[in-house]
Every structure is written in C-alpha cells, then in structure tokens.
Amino acid sequence: MPKSIYLDYAATTPTDPRVVKAMQPYWSKNFGNPSSLYRLGRVSQQAIAQSRQLVAKFLGCQPEEIIFTGGGTASINLGLKGVLIAQEKNSHLITSSIEHHAVLHTAETLHHAGHKISILPVDKNGLVQLKNLEKAIENKTVLVSIMMANNEIGTLQPIQQLGTFITKLNKQRLAKKLPRIYFHTDACQAAGALDLDVNKLHVDLLTLNGSKIYGPKGVGVLYVRRGTPIQAILDGGGQEKNLRSGTENVPGIVGLATALNLVNKNKIKENIRLIKLRDWLIKQILTKVPKTILNGHPNYRLPNNVNVSVLDIEGEALLLHLDQVGIQCSTGSACTSTTLEPSHVIRALGYPYEAAHGSMRFTLGKQTTQKDLKYLMSKLPPLVKKLRQGSPVNIQVQEITQAVQDAPRKIKILK
C-alpha cells in the first residue's frame, strides 16, 4: 500500500463504521417505502421518525421542524428559494461574499427571478460585520443567509450576535408593519465542532449534511422554524411535510442521525486535540516555509482548518507533488476549479489573484495524528523550494498585506 495521508476532511469525511452498521439493515432487509401502510413500510417510517427525533435533539428543536433532504446543497436551495418564492417579487436577500457556491449561485438565480440580493463584504480574516448587515437591511428584506463556518478558511461567523440582532429588529419591524426577516445559516462545516442549538443561535433555518460529519453522502437536513413561510421547490408525492418530495433515503437518514449522535459523544475532547494539532501545523508552516501567509482568522476558526497562501508558486503544482508522496489536500488555485477562477473566498479577504492561486488547505480529522503532520512538514518545505526555484515570479509578502489592507470592502448589490 502506498502511503496515504488524508488532509481534506473539509471536502468530505470517511463514513464511521458505526454509521455504516446502523445503516446496514435499511438496504435490503428493511427496504420498505416509508409511505406504505404495511409492516415493512411502518419499519422504515419508524426509522425516519426516530432519526428525526435524534436530529431535533441535536439542534434543540421540535422533530416536525426537521426536513430531510438530498444533501447540503439541496437544503440550501430549499431554504433560500423556498423562502423567497413564498414572498412577493422584488424581495430582498442578504448574504456574504464568502458563502459556499450553493448559496451564492442560488442567490444569482433568485436575482434572475426578480429578487434583489445584497452581498456583504468580510474583513481580512473573513468575518462578516454586524454594522454591514445593519447597513444592508431594507424594508423589503426577508431573508439573511450567513454561513456558520467557512469551508475554505475555517473562519467562524458571529451567528449568535447576528441572530440576536435580527430577532430584536424584527420586533420593531412588526410594529412598523414591515416583513419579518428570516435568518438561515449554512452549518455544514460547523456541525462536527460547534453547538448548533437553533434557539441559542437565533436562526430560523439551518443547513447541515452527512458527508462532513463521518456520515453518508447525499443526505442533508434543513431545519425550518415553525411558522416560517416556505414553499417546496420539488413537486411530487408530498414527503417531508410536502417540502421535499421523493421517496425518503432511509439508510441515509438513519446514517446522518447516527453520525450526529456520535459527534456529541466526543466533541469537546476531539476539538481540543484538533486545535493543538492545527496550531502546531500553522506555526510549523509559517516558520519553516518562507513567504507563507495564514488565511482566515487566527482564533475564530474551525479546530481542523489550516489554510495558507504560499507565494510564487501555483497551488495545483504543489498539490500534485504532495499527492505523489501520499499527502492529499486541496488548493484555491484556479487550475483545480471548473471555472478557472481562483477561490472567491481568498479573493474576498482582499488578496490579489496571485495569492489566491497559491492557497493550500489542509483539514484535519479523526484519523490525523501528529506523526502525519510531521511527515507533511518533512515534505512541504523542500517541495515548495523546488517549485520556487523554477518559478519566474518573486512576490513580496509586503505587497500582499498592502493589497489586503487597501482592498475595497463594499456591499455588492444585484438588482
């Protein structure tokens, strides 16, 4: 077996064997359609009901507020489109510049459908500021969608602060007969590490999925607070309170609930372990590899996320060299995207293109050990050196930090 060190847990996680075991009976044995009234159907129905209860407990909400979907992207599409479709045209959605494409591209579609979109800037560490949200809110604002933790740079957003603000504002708005503002957060990356109590967070909608928490791929959850006006975007048999038609993915739902249950068992201990490893790796890279910059917030970041820009080299070339020695990670370079645009997240921090092309992400997980990271550090500095020797570019760190400082940070409006 060639060496294989997986450092891309933010892309997806291996399914926990306990999750696989929990799913096992629902493939060939208890295969019934949950809508069927006979015994096999009832078994599936019950499995879903129990899973729903587990998820509700995890989020601190009622089981009927949980909608099972086909994954994170499906939840986000339902949350954003479903809420906006239920409103009149020209309604207003606010989101941020570092959201996942599932949110940003959905926002673009809603814009084409006649809604107004405001995209909030972030500061150099990737934080959304409350003052910008305040500024962006209009009479017609009906939905705000801000991610809880960023998938590329790991920055954690002050969701509780933003949520509390929106809750207070809504009281004034109702008195003025203005529409209530609903608050959605994409918690896909956060689900394995943070407290997702929807009442503490003051959110009305929340997205999470299985594939980032050692659960199965292709299954997600959308939490919808009772009373939130939302319409289906898939028409069909009316499953999931008519919000997500289609025969339920029973093994997937059972797997997702099991995975969430396992998260809670060991969360604090695992967070402490990962933070230690993360900070060790950040320090090692910044001191052992010249001309590197940490991307994202130094403290408000996911316990497992390390993202650095390595100047003068292109990320894909480094990624392929690391892969050759068995290290699997990711890059924000344009060359690995389908659009040939470098990471919109790194760009939103104010970095010029050249720094975005050289951004590398290492995300740690359950199986990551200090030994793995030491191995990475035995390979990374010489590989970077080699690529730099063959590079005609010589960018100074100073140029990048200056560019970040001077970057315009304006609210972008699509109308």
Place this chain on the structure above:
Amino acid sequence: MKIKKTKSRSKAAQEIDLTPKDNKESWVYSKTVKQHFFHPQNLVMDASKITDYDGLGMVGSPACGDVMKVWIKVNKKEDRITSMQWQTFGCGSAIGATSMLSIMVTENKGMKINDALKIKPQDITKRLDGLPMRKIHCSVLGDKALRSAINNYFLKSGQKKRLIEESKRLIDKIAKVTDSDIEEAVLDGALTLEAVQKKTKVGIGNPSVIPEVKQLIRFYREKYFN
C-alpha cells in the same frame, strides 16, 4: 447446468463492479504529462546563471495564474533553435506543456525558426497525448512565450523585417476589448457570450458589437476546441 449459472452470475457481478481497475496508475492528466511534470526538461532552476542567450520572452501574469519565461539560443547560420530553457509559475499541465514544447523545438538538431513559429497549441497537446479541455490554454502560454523569445531574438539580431507584428484589433471601443482579449477568454473556458462578457465586459455598454463578438467566439471555439 448449475455451474454454468453461477459462472454467469459472477460474470454479471464483475460487469457492475465500479471500482476503477487502474487505481494505482490513474492520474489527473496523461502519462506523458505526468512524466514531464515530475521530470521537467530544460527547466531553469537558477535564472541568475543564465547569461548566454539569444532571445528572451515572458508572457502571462501571476494574476492570471500563469507566468512563462523562455530563453532561447539560435544557430544563426542554420537559423535553428538549439536550446530552449524555461521557468513557469503554473499548474501541472502548464509545466508539462512547456517541457514538451522545449523538447519539440530542440530535438533533431533544433527546429528551423520559421517552423517553430508555426507550432500550434494543438501540436503540443497532441504530443502530450491530450489535455483536459479546460487546460488547453496552458499549452498556449508556452507557445506564446516561445514566440515572444523568437521576436526578441529578431530584435536583438537586427532582423527587423522578420519581427512579428502583434496584430490586435479593437472590437469594443467603450470597453477597450481587442480580438486577442476575446481569444484569451475563450481559451480560458468562456465558450458563450455571457461567459466572455463576464471576463471582458465586451459589448455590455455597447450592444452593437455583439454580433461580431459572437462570430469571434465561434471562430476561436473552432480553432481551439473544434
């Protein structure tokens, strides 16, 4: 009869096994690209040591994600390129493509300059056993850098008549977009008017030029992607 049944069943099972068989061998690009990526030919590891050259070319910018620098030596009597050395800030396929180009122009005692000027990106891609469609532009950059080095050689050696005119044509006077900007955009994967507009803003404040832009997009699409 029974044995036959199990046999066919196991055969059926094999047919639906979706595990890639060449798991160890599979790579993101062709074997040839892989070889050139891990063992780039004529790559300059210390540019300060290059003092003796006849032409120098550099194209791209770190902002676009690719920078290519090329040094050539020329056998003036025979008008052949005898050496092509290069450096790149670029991805796997850019490294692979430039390495291959450097072999192509220097093999068999070196290529005649007039032939080297005729090299098309497709010729490089072919020798590499193909590149993914969105990576075609990586092979264009090496080709452009070589052309720019040859031009520099013409200039330095006083062959003014042979200088290649950069014939750019202004398409949109308002957005200041030339035909070569549109060519670049198409090479970068913008295959529709909307995608090209996203990159260049061509025709956005000047819709009268759109029919011509559409024609150019079709032309460059055919040129590079058939």
